[in-house]
Amino acid sequence: MSGVATLPATGARWRLALGTGLLCALGLLVVVALLSLRIGSVGIATRDAIDALFNYDPNSYNQTVVRSLRLPRTIIGLGVGSALAVAGAMMQATTRNPLADPSILGVNSGAAFAIVNAIFFFGLTHPYQYVWFAFLGAGIASALVYSIASAGRGGATPVKLALAGAVVTALLGSWITALLLLDEQTLDTVRFWLAGSIAGRPIEVFWMVLPFMATGLVGGLLLARQLNVMNLGEDTARALGMHTGRLRLVSALLVVLMTGAAVSAAGPIGFVGLAVPHIVRVFTGPDYRWILAYCIVVGPLLLLSADIAGRVITRPAELQVGIVTAMCGAPFLIAIARQRRVASL
Amino acid sequence: MIRPALSALRGGPVLLDLRLGSFASFRINVRVLAICLLLLVVVIALAAWAATLGSFIVPLDEVVRATFSESTRQFEFVVVQLRLPRILSAILVGAALASSGAIFQGLVRNPLVSPDIIGIQAGATVVAVFMIVNGYTDRYIPLGAFGGAVTAATAIYLLAWKGGMSGNRLVLVGIGIDALLAAGTRYLIVKFPVQQAQAAIAWSTGTVYGTGWFDVQVIAVALGELLPLAIVLTWQLRVLQFGDDIAYVLGMRVEPTRLALILVGCALAAVAVAVAGPVGFIALMVPHVARIIGGPMTGGTLLLTALLGAVLLLGADIVALHVLPVALPVGVVTAGVGAPYFLFLLYRANVRM
Numbered sequence A: 001m002s003g004v005a006t007l008p009a010t011g012a013r014w015r016l017a018l019g020t021g022l023l024c025a026l027g028l029l030v031v032v033a034l035l036s037l038r039i040g041s042v043g044i045a046t047r048d049a050i051d052a053l054f055n056y057d058p059n060s061y062n063q064t065v066v067r068s069l070r071l072p073r074t075i076i077g078l079g080v081g082s083a084l085a086v087a088g089a090m091m092q093a094t095t096r097n098p099l100a101d102p103s104i105l106g107v108n109s110g111a112a113f114a115i116v117n118a119i120f121f122f123g124l125t126h127p128y129q130y131v132w133f134a135f136l137g138a139g140i141a142s143a144l145v146y147s148i149a150s151a152g153r154g155g156a157t158p159v160k161l162a163l164a165g166a167v168v169t170a171l172l173g174s175w176i177t178a179l180l181l182l183d184e185q186t187l188d189t190v191r192f193w194l195a196g197s198i199a200g201r202p203i204e205v206f207w208m209v210l211p212f213m214a215t216g217l218v219g220g221l222l223l224a225r226q227l228n229v230m231n232l233g234e235d236t237a238r239a240l241g242m243h244t245g246r247l248r249l250v251s252a253l254l255v256v257l258m259t260g261a262a263v264s265a266a267g268p269i270g271f272v273g274l275a276v277p278h279i280v281r282v283f284t285g286p287d288y289r290w291i292l293a294y295c296i297v298v299g300p301l302l303l304l305s306a307d308i309a310g311r312v313i314t315r316p317a318e319l320q321v322g323i324v325t326a327m328c329g330a331p332f333l334i335a336i337a338r339q340r341r342v343a344s345l
Numbered sequence B: 001m002i003r004p005a006l007s008a009l010r011g012g013p014v015l016l017d018l019r020l021g022s023f024a025s026f027r028i029n030v031r032v033l034a035i036c037l038l039l040l041v042v043v044i045a046l047a048a049w050a051a052t053l054g055s056f057i058v059p060l061d062e063v064v065r066a067t068f069s070e071s072t073r074q075f076e077f078v079v080v081q082l083r084l085p086r087i088l089s090a091i092l093v094g095a096a097l098a099s100s101g102a103i104f105q106g107l108v109r110n111p112l113v114s115p116d117i118i119g120i121q122a123g124a125t126v127v128a129v130f131m132i133v134n135g136y137t138d139r140y141i142p143l144g145a146f147g148g149a150v151t152a153a154t155a156i157y158l159l160a161w162k163g164g165m166s167g168n169r170l171v172l173v174g175i176g177i178d179a180l181l182a183a184g185t186r187y188l189i190v191k192f193p194v195q196q197a198q199a200a201i202a203w204s205t206g207t208v209y210g211t212g213w214f215d216v217q218v219i220a221v222a223l224g225e226l227l228p229l230a231i232v233l234t235w236q237l238r239v240l241q242f243g244d245d246i247a248y249v250l251g252m253r254v255e256p257t258r259l260a261l262i263l264v265g266c267a268l269a270a271v272a273v274a275v276a277g278p279v280g281f282i283a284l285m286v287p288h289v290a291r292i293i294g295g296p297m298t299g300g301t302l303l304l305t306a307l308l309g310a311v312l313l314l315g316a317d318i319v320a321l322h323v324l325p326v327a328l329p330v331g332v333v334t335a336g337v338g339a340p341y342f343l344f345l346l347y348r349a350n351v352r353m
Helices: A012-038 A046-054 A061-095 A107-122 A127-150 A158-182 A184-194 A203-222 A224-230 A234-239 A244-266 A272-284 A288-313 A321-338 B006-010 B030-052 B060-068 B073-108 B120-133 B138-160 B167-191 B194-205 B213-240 B244-249 B254-276 B282-294 B299-323 B330-347
Strands: B002-004 B015-020 B024-029
Touching: A012 A046, A012 A061, A012 A272, A012 A288, A046 A061, A061 A203, A061 A224, A061 A244, A061 A272, A061 A288, A107 A127, A107 A158, A107 A184, A107 A244, A127 A158, A127 A203, A127 A244, A127 B330, A158 A184, A158 B167, A158 B194, A158 B330, A184 B194, A203 A224, A203 A244, A203 A288, A224 A234, A224 A244, A224 A288, A234 A244, A272 A288, A272 A321, A288 A321, A321 B138, A321 B167, B024 B030, B030 B060, B030 B073, B030 B282, B030 B299, B060 B073, B073 B167, B073 B213, B073 B254, B073 B282, B073 B299, B120 B138, B120 B167, B120 B194, B120 B254, B138 B167, B138 B213, B138 B254, B167 B194, B194 B330, B213 B244, B213 B254, B213 B299, B244 B254, B282 B299, B282 B330, B299 B330
Parallel strands: none
Antiparallel strands: B002 B015, B015 B024
16 A cells, blocks of 8 residues: 555665665765865866876876865865764754754854964964864853753743854854954964865874764764654653763763864864754654764765865855855755744744 | 923832923933933043043043144144044944844844844945955945845845744844855955955954044934934834734834834944944843833933943943053954853843743
């Protein structure tokens, strides 16, 4: 009966369909990654791009461009996209708030603020030095936003969280500005980074942040079942014997780890963590095991696409990927806000 | 004819009813009026003090003489050409932002909403930055900023409308629009050559540095028209606060009135942005403080709000310029004061939102 077949929910066929979908997304990601190696102010043939990976000829100008500029950029994009998307999905699960995202809740700006301070006061220049500051800043900002928003009647509603996040972002942004105005040297170092960019970063940056991102991603996947239970609601989860406070704390730490690492590598890139989980949910339904797995693939897919778009739109100049994601992601925020469920929360 | 109203006897505010013939009457809250006068004195005193401050110290009597009659050429140059435009700009920008905030907070009936949070200032900013980058003359920037503000407000209103208006939806849509427009501004600023980047970044935080007599003229003329209009419209604003249905029953043409209020609020925010960039948190914080001091929104309270905004922004600029070890844009100081205040309000918010 076709009526029965349209009820997917569980079962081997549904799992098979989701698995196939994940493989398709992975294939798409490979294509986009290749495009990211090819497209830019210098167009490079696919042959050259593939040769640069597997059959590197240091005498070829094109292959050198791929190897030294576009490959690091693409790999950093892969890591940052996954980390931000999973961080966003986990925030949405634990705050039970469809608008949660590292940039909207001010976690990104916390990390960015701490990094600018580290550069300004301690003269740190390498991500492996300031990544710890990023964790500290992200942690403090998320704790501040969450505790302010959850005080008072009604708890941490989407509107209160978004307002607290926006104001913390504005405050930290103006302090960052003050520091930048005091010191042209710092300004020059972080000007492009602050807009959110994966360009011009050496590959070492990626190796540096990889352990933190990997911890966050694996930890997130391990917590997926608990997040599913949490999604039933605070009371139900407790009744089922779950330590909701402990789960919140652990996932907040993982989110801070992933966000801090992503901001250290690429600056504050917004809205990837908001949009990707919502897009993914359309296909996977509410099961966080699948949502997180899809986020790991679709996050970089989106980030790299945005980065490629940034290279194409203002050719031969480049648009920072953080600006592209904000321009595409902000309408997403508006669309979610228009759903009745959110506004009435 | 003036007669004190009876409410004072019942422990309420001391009110004066003022009748001009048979066609107009005002009710004046004596307390609000007194506070307004006090604030006016404070503004003038602060302005006079600010004019004496700086690396070149001008005695107070020379400030007065340079402003109103004649002084030495040196004093006149420093006071009239350098310091007064900045001081007056700060005063007028503060007044414009605060009254704009009061109008929007009244319209949305939500004290946590203001043009700097929901993207109206961002709309003015992105157009102004675009015009600065592309070398338009200063003359057109206020107009362009106004266009940006109105466009942003219209977009927010239309996108938040869904078979009715909800304050929460408006806030969320506004934050989205703000993020979108801020990304546009960032894009324009990144495109600046490095030499201009610092100026652009300072401007995008809000600063009255480098304002001249032309800026003062622009904002004084705009404020001279808009503030009286806003004060007249506060009566309508109060009726609107009962809700659309009741306002309609009371015989008000709801949508045209709302449109007029939005336009006035946008224009006030836009001239402020055109002169000083997007100074944050004045529009958010001042109306709230003014309501605590002056009570519910009336024409008098709006005047009080404007004066309080002037005092606060001038004070913040004095702190930014003279108290801190290095001169900073005034927007940094207003954010440093305003953001914690706002977070405190949110922390204590007993409205369900």
